[in-house]
Amino acid sequence: MPDFSRKLTETVRILEESGHVFPADPEAVTQALHHVADDAGQKLIRRAQMIDRDGAVAAALLRAQAVSFWLKAAAALLLFCSGFSATYLLMDSAGLNFFLLLGGILGTNTLMLLLWLVFAVCRIKMPALPLLPTWGQGSSAVEQALIRLYGDEMRQPSLRWRLGALSHALWLSALTGMLSAVLLLLLVRQYTFNWESTLLTDTLSVRLVAALSWLPQHLGLPVPDAQTVLGSRSAGHAANARAWAGLLLGSIAAYGILPRAAAWAVCRLLAKLSPARLPLEQSYYRHILQQWQRQVVDSDDYQEHLPSAAPQIQISQAEKWAVMLETAWDDPHWFRHILGQEWQLQDTADSREKVAALAADLQKQPVQLLIGVRANTVPDRGVLRQIAQLAQAAQGGAVVQLLWTERSSDTAADVRQRLETWQQALNGLQLSWLNPPEISQKLRQAV
Template sequence: MLTPPRQLTELVRLLQERGYIFAADPQPLTEALRHTEGNAEAKLCRRAEMIDSDRKLHDSLGRVQSLFAWLLLAATLFWLVSGFAGTATLMQQSGLNFFFVLAGVLGVHTLMLLLWLGSVLLPRFKPHGLFANPALWIRGKDPVNQAILRLYSDEWGKPATRWLIGRTSHRLWLSALTGMLAAVVLLLAVRQYTFNWESTILSDAVFVQAVQALGWLPAQLGFPVPDAEAVLNSRLNNDLAASRQWGGLLIGSIVCYGLLPRFAAWLACHILSRRSMSTLPLEKPYYQQIIQQWQQRVVDADNQSETVAAAPQISLSNAPKWAVMLDAEWVDKTWFQHVLGQEWLDKGTAAGRDAVAALKADLQANPAQLLIGVRARSMPDRGILRQLTALAEAAQGGAVVQLLAEKNVSDGLEDYLNQWHAALAERRLPWLDPPRVSQRERLGQEAVKQE
């Protein structure tokens, strides 16, 4: 599967291809990352993180991953309890047929392990089972959840997913075997059991050889195992003297032929799933268009970045980045985060002449580039424009005006924006439109071009 940063990047791609409106406008962020260090994949992941400035996409992916983790934990506990309860039921009687108990504990496990080994050797493998259908555990009809469903469906269809499914399956079996082992050890510790064996068509020699072969590996690990005499004495008899050896062989068999092979299979799947981590599909046209945009040479390149419909041109300097909200506090406390791909220092709100004068003096003493937040639905009157001009002149690293608008308010906003554009252009102050407004405008232009 994809790593979390790559998942977020792919989710942004799927949503942007579907015309989704993000919290931050992708276009100026793409331009801002043109001259940053790093390879294409690292810059794409950084771009996705900045586009998700309100962390809505990150939180949605986190909820899905958390849901899967809780489902896996619940399944693990269920298999643990089931293994314990099943083994305890199997050992209700004080006189036990050793091979019957051994087959009940390890029979299905061994068969399923062999089937898994067979599936690994198949040239083609398609994921199957409950977790192989993301639609069963990803709910919601909103665009984000639908894109996450598409993301997981695409990943689940890749051949490398077999290792993730195998790792999950082995984890559940390890849980069940742990429950079985705990039940066997507990019951052998608090109850007195005797073991016997019986057969109609097999001779004593066959069972002696079978026990010797079965007990070789547990004996190497220090588990007590019955000798030939104990095996012969236990046929149709509950030999109390050999009970400890038979119990040791049962515990050793669960460890050697159950837990150890299953853990080895889990470890192999874990390593292979790590090695087969998916990378970003950079060959897709979406990524190629962005990479080509970054690779284009810019005349007189000087860390400049311009946004759609922005005039005059926005220039990013090397000065420290400050952000201030003009006139009154904005409802979104993080309005300045990742604007133009920069980390802005929050300087609070400049409300009134005294606050503007104090900020102006601070800017004159400390060279900085200033991001000024302004309500788009307020009239650009002389007082506001005078304060904007004063702060822009004091900002030695330059100034950018960020026009802000509420998410669900659009009536009459275009008229306000046109007035702001005219007033700011007259004073040669660069601006950024509200992210959602600029994205809607760009999507509308693209729709007109396609028609």
């Protein structure tokens, strides 16, 4: 399941549970997908996309992901520059102590890598990351839902590996900055390398350098031999600088960058092996899935009750047209993405002649028609005849979208009674219908 689709579905769940009013009625969308042949996860994703008819939730989620991306990019750039600057300061001398320089570049990185390895092998649980309570104060409901979503993400099993991959990527940025500084300075400056030690003997020092040189030497880089090591104690020589420089570059690549890159790859792989999933065990998803599974009940002793629409809404494969009866609607985009379809708006059918012309066009090709009507008015016989005429001509079927203009004088009882009048009239014509999305949700939440 694509991660963006999963997050969109989860955000819609959080919003619906908090009583958010969507541009599409979730109950009508659920009913419309009742007979769609697809697995549960894909149907839930499609349902969320249809509910988010205006794309507001998807746009907010994309903005959040974009902010996250640019924050990570800024952090990576900052660490690259920090690594470059710190290395530049370490090499601000013509004579360099090799072991001090190598320890300054790789010391902290190696220690943190070993600490991460201990946490990973011993499976030590990471402490929960708290969300600042001040985030999102006074923001929109969608932004509040995204805060809850990312709070839930902190409890996903794959979090440890996703955070690990991020940490390794940032360390790689710092190491790349260090390697870039070393390479640049070695290209434009003449350095000499030496080493000093009170405890290490010459023999141990030679063995230590030989051990460090094993992998860089196999990478084709020049490394100091035993004579060079002995000759560089407490004194640096320009003739030996190239060998020490090769060992320095090889050590940063072999013992810094390569282990980090391997750890990053392991974290990425383990994160993909334990992907985040939809929590289908939650009552929210169980309720939706139960509605879609009612068809398996024995029809002899079960009468399915669909409170949102009757008869059943069917999405055909025919071309999709939309038309507004009588007069144009205040919102010119009222038809956009209804039931997840791309409807093509036709001229407003504001006269008998236009209705007859549209019906003639519908008979020439298979079209599914979306008919917009004003639910504030009483369903008189003339309007019902026009609806029936267009529905009969639409070879791909017809769906009536009831539209409502909210007025301060309207009470919940008045709205409910007017909608029921329209519903009964359309049921008598055996036509599928959709309630006004916002009004339908508000009335359902008021119960």
